[in-house]
Amino acid sequence: MARDALVEAAVKKKVVAPRSWVLLDSTGETTILDADKYAIMHRVQIHARDLRILDPLLSYPSTILGRESAIVLNLEHIKAIITAEEVLLRDPLDENVIPIVEELRRRLPTINGAERAHGEGREQHDVDAIEEEESPFEFRALEVALEAICSFLDARTTELESAAYPALDELTSKISSRNLDRVRKLKSAMTRLTARVQKVRDELEQLLDDDDDMADLYLSRKLFGASSPVSGSGAPNWFAASPTIGSKISRASRASAATVHGNENDVEELEMLLEAYFMQIDATLNKLTTLREYIDDTEDYINIQLDNHRNQLIQLELFLSSGTVCLSLYSLVAGIFGMNIPYSWNDNHGYIFKWVVIISGVAVLLLFVFIVAYARHKGLHHPEGQNTPLVHHFPGSLSPSLSLVLKQRELAAWNSSPGFVSSLCSPLSLIGRMNAKPKRRSVSENGDGGPELGLATSIANGEDLGPIVRLAFEAGKPELILNQLRNIAKKKEAEIEELCKLHYEEFILAVDELRGVLNDAYQLKSMLYGENSQLQEVASSLLLKVDEILEMYSVKKNVSEAIRTLNVCIQVLTLCVKCNQQIKDSRFHPALKTIDLIKKEYLQGLPLKALRIVIEKQIPVVRLHIEKKVCGEFSDWLVHIRDKAREIGQMAIRQAALARQRDEEMRAKQRDYEEQNYSGSNDFVYALDTELMEDDSIIQFDLTPVYRAYHIHTCLGKEDLFRKQYNKERLVQLNLDLQISPAQPFLESHQNFFAQIAGFFIVEDRVLRTAVGLLSESQLESMWDTAIQKVTSILEDQVSHMDTASHLLLIKDFVTLLGMALRRYGYKVAPLLEVLDNSRDKYHELLLNDCRKQVTDIFASDKFEQVVIKKDNEYETNILSFHLQLSDVTPTFPYVAPFSSSVPEACRVVRSFIKDSVSYLKHGGQINFYDAVKKYVDKLLVDVLNEALLKVIQSSSLAASQAMQIAANTAILERACEYFLSQIAHLCGIPLRLVERTHSSLTAKTSLKATQVVAYNALLILVNSKIDELMALMSKINWMPDEAPDNENEYIDEVLIYLDSQLSTAQQILPLDALYKVGSGILDHISHSIVTAFLSENVKKFNLNAVVGIDNDLKMLESFADDRFQNSGLIDLKEGGSLRDYLVEARQLVNLLLSNQPDSFMNPEIREKHYGALDHKKVASICEKFKDSPDTLFGSLSNKNSKQSARKKSMDILKKRLKELN
Structure with missing residues (x-):
């Protein structure tokens, strides 16, 4: 109780400062002080350096300081300031300080104060309380502190001993790292504890050696001297005033105390107090010293064992070394003779080898025996069973030490007995019983020495004499200890006789007072006897009248009892009628209150037994009837609420859908405003945010039957039973709700299924929040966990069997609304959303399959011809809606688009895919699903659209115009990827500027670019095949004309016409x-x-005239290329050269054939500059076919032309050098 009061007093403070104090006055009242050091210094009148000793943040040794008006006490965890009237303790909430505070509260109050509080009627007091009252306040407080610190240190020492001795014994029996570490820790703890005990002992010894320091601790004497200079007239009232025999002894004690107060340097009382605790702390130090010696002996023993092991290893090493030397000598002999003794087994001279082996073996064996004998002779080797040299040189050094330690441990165990502790628990009691000064005695003071002094000291210290007596009997000298005990008894009898002689006057006064009291008792007895006789004579005449009065009183009592009985019965019956009416009106709770009132107030005191029995039998019947009624109502409510749950769930899901729609509209408006504010320079758009309150935000349903049933069962004391029944019934309903009908498709029944579950848990949430105590959160969580596991399992199974993306989207949308509705009530719907997230890959696979069919049909129906747009709405639907326009200016109609009909159709498919993907992902567990949608759109464009384009390109029935249109469509679709990306960002709620800032794009653009390359290659293959057909007409030209043609060949006109048509379309x-x-x-x-x-x-040979014709054809092609390059805008391209550069191979070949010095081809510089595109092998083959003049007679005659001769000569040189090169 005292501890609780102390904690209460500390808690009442708003803030407990780190430097808190507890104040205890002479009445034992405690007060928590939150004062700084200046307030404490002013209160107890000490210096800051004294207060610094008590600072827990600083390390100071144990100290007891006496100041003018206070005692500064620093003993381990006890940090206190003691004055003549109060005690201040630091850190009152410390677990080590709280017991000290309780002890101070118990022992500080004086008996005078207690008597004033409880009256003057108590005549006897407890002996210990009287003894403590006879001491000054500061000594009582000091005694509590010393007793606490001595007990604390002794307890720590006992704990250390109980842990150390078994550990040391275990280490002695088994030397291991764990035991050594354990002993090391115990030794460290013992060293620290010894230092703490030594500090306290030194402080007490220092006080005992200095009378002036002890005189400074008499605070009450100083206070008395300051208040009254006349000794004895104003002495403090420490002693109780009582008119008993003990009062005379007290007066004698006060007279003796007055003489003590008269001498300010008399410190006998304090010295006795300190001496007692000095002995106790010294005994504790002796225990630690004994423990330290035992540890040292154990260490010596361990070292001896280690030395023994080391010696054994040395012996083994010597033995092995000797054997090795002998074997080495044997091997040496074998090696020497093995090389020199002739091999004579076949000559019957084998005896030489035998004698060498035998003589060598015997010599080696004798050498080994000699070494072992020499080692034993010198003391280097000991046979098995003898001690090692270390033990041999110190015989008996171990056993006496260990036996002494064992005896010391035994004595320490006897010293820790209750008798020893009780002799020291109240040292101040010695002060009340004896005035003699028990100073510390030496051998010279006692006049005796030797064993008798030790025995006397043990008796004076309260130690147990059992070990000493046991040792005496073991030694066979019991008479010696008996004589010592008789001498000690004689000395004590003499001391008692001296004490009686000193106080014989008080004994005489006590006997006289007892005799006076005995005479007064005899007189009182005689007076009482006379008064009794007179009373008997007067009262005898009134006995008859008293009997009549008693009889009349009995009759009156019976009548009154009957009336009271009738009144009670009327009241009880009235309450019974009232109870019946309340039951009839279905007011069950007032009826139960009436029944409880009858049972508690009237039933036990009902005097009419028959009525009481009837009512006692009917009360359980009525309670049972009420219980059945409310249970019936509860059962009806269960049926009703199960039917109502689906409607409740549908209403909650409808509210969630409306809330989601409002949120989407609000976010869309906010995005539009942000885009407008971001796009405008200084004009900002502001909008007023309005919230639409939900009219049906609170779903109404009746829980009155549940409240009534639970309340009635609570009144009946059956609330636990009703809780179990409610939980059981609702679990049954939940299991029924979690079952789906196999006859009805899940797509048709999923809304009712999820609405029923939502309604169930909305009702349970309302019950949890309103019917306090009926349903616990753990029960509701358990039901929800069960339901969520079942629903998750059903949902996973149904989703796995779905093969239509739209059906899966419908299921997902409703499940998302279910999650939003239940999340409002605090339910964790993450597992449901995880199922939906896990099925998104399947959903997109189904969606991709649908899109693949649509794209395949679109490309199959497309003729890959340019679309002709005739109206504005067609232009907006097919071009503007997908950002496919080439400029912002609306063209004139009819407008021929650069793509076929499959491009807008494919864009519509992609846009629909984006919307469906966002619809599935936007209300799931992920907040940012932009990357997921982008990934799936990439997959659509790459795996579906791009693959379909590749299939169309790779088809064999593709024409050149179609391939060109497909290439154009692919380019348009690549450009549409930016629109798809903006559409994804818009539907995902991400500002377009963020997408543009990150420069992220669809990876499908790379695939579409690659498809463009495939389309271009297919186009080139088709066009080149047509060109090959047209160029095949070159084989029909005359390669050996007689004259050089003035115009181009006929085939080149068809080639140019085809080129013009194809490039115009492109x-x-x-x-x-x-x-x-x-x-x-x-x-x-x-x-x-x-x-x-x-x-x-086919061309066996050709002449210069044919080359001139080819030159004309090339000039037509070059002219066409330059015209296209200039007029089609290709000149604006930064990359690539002119189109005529791609005719360079044919041009360089024709130039070479027309050159006057064709042999210059072999010049590396000229060749690199003018003929770099020609291969010398091809040139060699062509030059072999070149004939400079036609093969006719007139042609041969015309060769006389010198110019032609020079060209022919140069051509021949070229042919020759090309042959050499090849």
Whole structure:
């Protein structure tokens, strides 16, 4: 109780400062002080340096300081300031300080104060209380502190002993690292504890050696001297005033105390107090010293064992070394003789080898025996069973030490007995019983020495004499200890006789007072006897009248009892009628209150037994009837609420849908405002945010039957039973609700299924929040965990069997609304959303399959012809809605678009895919699903759209115009990827500026670019095949004409017409870079075809006139290439050269054949500059076919032309050098 009061007093403070104090006055009242050091210094009148000793943040040794008006006490955890009237303790809430505070509260109050509090009627007091009252306040407080610290240190020492001795014994029996570490820790703890005990002992010894320091601790004497200079007239009232025999002894004690107060240097009382605790702390120190010696002996023993092991190892090493030396000598002999003794087994001289082996073995054995004998002679080896040299040189050094330690441990165990502790528990009692000064005695003071002094000291210290007596009997000298005990008894009898002589006057006064009291008792007895006789005579005449009065009183009592009985019965019956009416009106709670009132107030005191029995039998019946009624109502409510749950769930899901719609509209408006504010320079758009309050935010349903049933069962004391019944019934309903009908498709029944579950848990949440105590949160969580596991399992199973993306989206949307509705009531719907997140891959696979079918149908129905748009709405629907316009200016209609009909249709499919994907992902567990949608759109564009384009390109029935249109469509779709990306960002609620800032794009653009390359290659293959057909007409030209033609060949006109048609179409629908690729590819192929024509096997030979015709054809092609390059805008391209550059191979070949010095081809510089595109092997083959003049007679005659001769000569040189090179 005292401890609780102390804690209460501390808690009442708003803030407990780190430097808190507890104040105890002479009445034992405690007060918590939150004072700084200046307030404490002013209160107890000490210096700051004294207060610094008590600071727990600083390390100071144990100290007891006496000041003018206070005692500063610092003993381990006890940090106190003691004055003549109060005690201040630091850290009152410390677990080590609280017991000290309780002890001070118990022992500080004086008996005078207690008597004033409880009256003057108590005549006897407890002896210990009287003894403590006879001491000054500061000594009582000091005694409590010393007793606490001595007990604390002794307890720590006992704990250390109980842990140390078994550990040391275990280490002695088994030397291991764990035991050594354990002993090391115990030794460290013992060293620290010894230092603490030594500090306290030194402080007490220092006080005992200095009388002036002890005189400074008499605070009450100083206070008395300051208040009254006349000794004895104003002495403090420490002693109780009582008119008993003990009062005379007290007066004698006060007279003796007055003489003590008269001498300010008399410190006998304090010295006795300190001496007692000095002995106790010294005994504790002796225990620690004994423990330390035991540890040292154990260490010596361990070292001896280790030395023994070391010696054994040395012996083993010596033995092995001797054997090794002998074997080495034997091997030496064998080696020497093995090389020199002739091999004579076949000559019957084997005896020489035998004698060498035998003599060598015997010599080695004798040498080994000699070494062992020499070692034993010198003391280097000991046979098995003898001690090691270390033990041999110190015989008996171990056993006496260990036996002494064991005896010391035994004595320490006897010293820790209750008798020893009780003799020291109240040292101040010695002060009340004896006035003699028990100073510390030496051998010279006692006049005796030796064993008798030790025995006397043990008796004086209260130690147990059992070990001493046992040792005496073991030694066979019991008479010696008996004589010592008789001498000690004689000395004590003499001391008692001296004490009686000193106080014989008080004994005489006590006997006289007892005799006076005995005479007064005899007189009182005689007086009482006379008064009793007179009373008997007077009262005898009144006995008859008293009997009559008693009889009349009995009759009156019976009548009154009957009336009271009738009144009670009327009241009880009235309450019974009232109870019946309340039950009839279904007011069950007032009826139970009435029954409880009858049972508690009237039933036990009802005097009419028959009525009481009837009522006692009917009370359980009525309670049972009420219980059945409310249970019936509860059962009806269960049926009703199960039917109502679906409607409740649908209403909650409807509210969630409306809330989600409002949130989406609000976010859309906010995004529009942000985009407008971001796009405008200084004009800002502001909007007023309005919230629509939900009219049906609170779903109404009746829980009155539940409240009534639970309340009635609570009144009946059956609330636990009703809780179990409620939980059981609702679990049954939940299991029924969690079952789905296999006959009805899940797509048709999923809304009712989820609405029923939502309604169930909305009702349970309302019960949890309103019917306090009926349903616990753990029970509701358990039901929800069960339901969520079942629903998750059903949902996973149903989703796994779905093969339509729209059905899966419908299920997901309703489940999301279910999660939003239940999340409002605090339910964890994460597992449901995880199921939906886990099924998103399947959903997108189904969605991709649908899109793949649509895209395949679109490409199958497309003729890959340019779309002609005739109206504005068509232009907006097919071009503007997908950002496919080439400029912001609306064209004139009819407008021929650069793409076919499959492009807008494919864009619609992609846009629909984006909307469906966002619809599935936006209300799931992920907050940022932009990356997921982007990933799936990439997959659609790459795996579906791009694959379909590749299949169309790779089909065999593709025409060149269709391939060109497909290439144009692919370019348009690549450009549409930016629209798809903005559409994803818009639907995901991400500002477009963030997407533009990150420069992120769809990876499908790379695939579409690759598809464009495939389309261009297919286009070039188709066009080049047509070019090959047209270039095949070159084989029909005359390769050996007689005259040089003035115009181009006929085939080149058809080639130019085809080139013009194809490049004109490409210019309309293809971008410039694509147009450049197509044109350059065709011209490069034509150039290659011309060179191939010269190399053809059909052309056996050709002359210069044929080359002139080919030169005319090239000039037409170059003119066409330059015209296209200038007029089609290709000149604006930064990359690539002119289109005529792709005819360079054919041009360089024709120039070489027309050159006057064709042999310059072999000049590296000229060749690099003018003929770098020609291969010397091809040139060699073509030059072999070149004939400078026609093979006719007139042609041969015309060779006389010198110019032609020089060209022919140069050509011959070229042919010759090319042959050498090849």
